[in-house]
Amino acid sequence: MxxxxxxxxxxxxxxxxxxxxxxxxxxxxxxxxxxxxxxxxxxxxxxxxxxxxxxxxxxxxxxxxxxxxxALLPKNRDKMTEGLVSAVENNLLNKDSITEKIADFKAAETVLDTLTRELHSDGIKIMIDTLCKRILAGLPLEQIAPLVAHEIKSQAGAFDLGPILERAAHQMTERGYDAKALDYGLKQAEEWLV
Structure with a gap:
């Protein structure tokens, strides 16, 4: 300058x-x-x-x-200072003004719209792919693998399959899959015997 x-x-x-x-x-x-x-x-x-x-x-x-x-500025310095301070306090920094500005700013919508537009571009897909590969390459797999295996075993042991199997059996009976499966099995057995 x-x-x-x-x-x-x-x-x-x-x-x-x-x-x-x-x-x-x-x-x-x-x-x-x-x-x-x-x-x-x-x-x-x-x-x-x-x-x-x-x-x-x-x-x-x-x-x-x-x-x-x-020489307007030196003569009116106090008036201008008071006016500027009043404008800042009353128009820019008061609670209603700040609340209104925040309400008008739709941050989530703006971010989501941008992400929706940009996620389908080839550049973003390449960037996400590269980022995931770098993260995976930097992970200490020797230390993580036993932890993941232990967690899978504990979750599998604590998981109750009874309600899921009961629901599946009910759905098979309701849709007639049990009769179709029996017919298919009998047909295959007959062909094998012949």
Whole structure:
């Protein structure tokens, strides 16, 4: 970022160049190219002076002349500070404003919509595949395998198959699979005997 003194020098030199260019192009006003040059330098000079005056007038009296409605920021510093603090407190940081902004932000919907869109892309599929392979490659399988085997054995030993088998038998009877299985078995036995 440019330093303030360098910025002031650049602005002053810009005005000098525009003024010199305007003065130098005045004798060539009769030629179309001269008119274009005069207009361009004149616009640059007027714009530069207007910008300088506007910015200077906000902070101090231009050229030290006490022109009314200049040096607005120093004169109204307390009012502006109070207004800014009030706006932040009342409009940005009050409970209702924060609640409304949070209610309007649908984080879960946004995340789910993005995931739904992106999960079907080839890049995401490749990334998930690569990630899973890296995780599996980094796991100490020698230490995990006995733990997994022990957990499977304990769950299998504690698992009660009775209700599942009873439900399966009921479903087979209800749908007539038992009769179909008996017919198939008898047919296969008859073919074997023949």
């Amino acid at each position: 440019a330093k303030p003194k360098q910025t002031k020098k650049a602005a002053a030199w810009s005005l000098v160049v525009m003024g010199a260019g305007f003065a130098a192009s005045l004798p060539f006003q009769g030629v179309p190219v001269g008119k274009l040059l005069v207009g361009s330098f004149e616009a640059g000079l007027v714009g530069g002076l207007a910008d300088w005056f506007a910015v200077t007038a906000l902070f101090r009296h231009p050229l030290g002349i006490p022109i009314p409605h200049t």
